[in-house]
Amino acid sequence: MTHDPLRPLRLKWDVTRDPGRDRNRLRSPGRDAQNPRGTPRFIGQVASGGAMPNSLDHVFLVHPVRIEGGESEGAASATLVDSGRTIPVVIVGTLLPNIGDFVVAQSIGGRWVAELNGTPASPVACSPCAVPRRNLTVSWTNVLTSGGSALMTFNGSNQWQSGCANQLVLTLACQGGSLVFSATYFPTGGCPNGASQSCATSAAGPYGLAVVQQVCNPFLLSYSASASTCPFLATQGFRQFTITQ
Numbered sequence: 001m002t003h004d005p006l007r008p009l010r011l012k013w014d015v016t017r018d019p020g021r022d023r024n025r026l027r028s029p030g031r032d033a034q035n036p037r038g039t040p041r042f043i044g045q046v047a048s049g050g051a052m053p054n055s056l057d058h059v060f061l062v063h064p065v066r067i068e069g070g071e072s073e074g075a076a077s078a079t080l081v082d083s084g085r086t087i088p089v090v091i092v093g094t095l096l097p098n099i100g101d102f103v104v105a106q107s108i109g110g111r112w113v114a115e116l117n118g119t120p121a122s123p124v125a126c127s128p129c130a131v132p133r134r135n136l137t138v139s140w141t142n143v144l145t146s147g148g149s150a151l152m153t154f155n156g157s158n159q160w161q162s163g164c165a166n167q168l169v170l171t172l173a174c175q176g177g178s179l180v181f182s183a184t185y186f187p188t189g190g191c192p193n194g195a196s197q198s199c200a201t202s203a204a205g206p207y208g209l210a211v212v213q214q215v216c217n218p219f220l221l222s223y224s225a226s227a228s229t230c231p232f233l234a235t236q237g238f239r240q241f242t243i244t245q
Contacts, residue, residue: 041106043067044089044114045081046097048151054137054245056096062089062105062114093117098134099153124158126174129216136160136219137244138170144237152243160243164191172221172243175202181209181223183241185233199230206231212240219245 044062053060064085069077079102089105091097093116103114123130133156139149150170152160158174169184169192182200189195201209201223208229212222221243225233 039106041104042087044087044103044105045079046091046099046101046103047083047086048099048135049086050151052099052135052151054096056094056116057090057092059088060091060097061086062103062112063087065102087112089114091116095120096134099151124174126158127178128214129179129219129221131160131172131174131179132219132245134245136172138162138172139242139244140166140168140170140238141240142166142237143239167191168238170241179214179221181221181241181243183209183225183230183233183238185236187232197232199225199233205229209241219243 043065045065047061047063049061064082064087066080066082067077068080069075087105089103089112091103091114095116095118097103097116101116103116105112105114107113121133123132133154135154136152137149138152139147141147145166148166150162150165152162152170152172154160160172162168162170164186167186169186171182171184173180173182180200180202182198182202184192184196184198186192186194186196197207199207199209201211203209205228209223209225210229212224214221223241225238225240227234
């Protein structure tokens with residue numbers, strides 16, 4: 001047999017050019033196009049950079065994930081999330097992702113694409129509106145600053161809460177069958193561990209918030225703070241808070 005040092009390289013090249021020849025099957029262009037060998041894909045965890053979309057067919061940010069752990073039956077797996085890397089992924093399908101959901105993204109047409117399908121969970125039944133079981137967005141107006149917005153993370157039960165933003169933590173909860181919105185302000189000591197003051201729709205002035213608008217479909221809740229209802233928020237310039245999907 002003639003010694004050919006380049007034979008292994010040629011065999012690898014042949015496999016790359018013809019992904020079906022080493023599988024003992026006839027070539028099928030349609031089948032190979034649907035699931036080409038070597039299509040890049042990865043597992044990722046959905047994250048938010050502050051502008052997470054509220055509808056499908058948009059770009060979501062995803063952290064790549066590595067799966068580790070034993071490979072015997074019943075062994076537990078460990079997911080290692082690389083939060084230092086963020087990859088833009090177009091998510092399509094019928095199910096809108098939440099922060100923390102896992103997706104499998106693959107390269108299609110030069111872009112990362114993931115498909116999520118399923119039946120959306122029923123909303124949290126509450127009065128006056130049922131609330132979607134997903135993260136919400138809260139925005140506010142401020143006559144002293146330019147206002148802002150924040151993500152309200154769903155706890156999986158009956159509460160949606162923002163992180164610290166503008167020295168505020170904003171919370172929507174279904175309490176006793178009714179929606180209660182509260183705004184907690186941290187004037188000193190830093191948020192969320194400093195001294196705080198709160199106003200809520202369940203309280204009266206000077207610790208109350210007034211209902212401005214409540215629309216169930218599309219979901220929209222709006223509340224206001226004034227010198228008579230919540231003077232310490234009004235003094236800081238806050239006037240109105242609006243919650244949407």
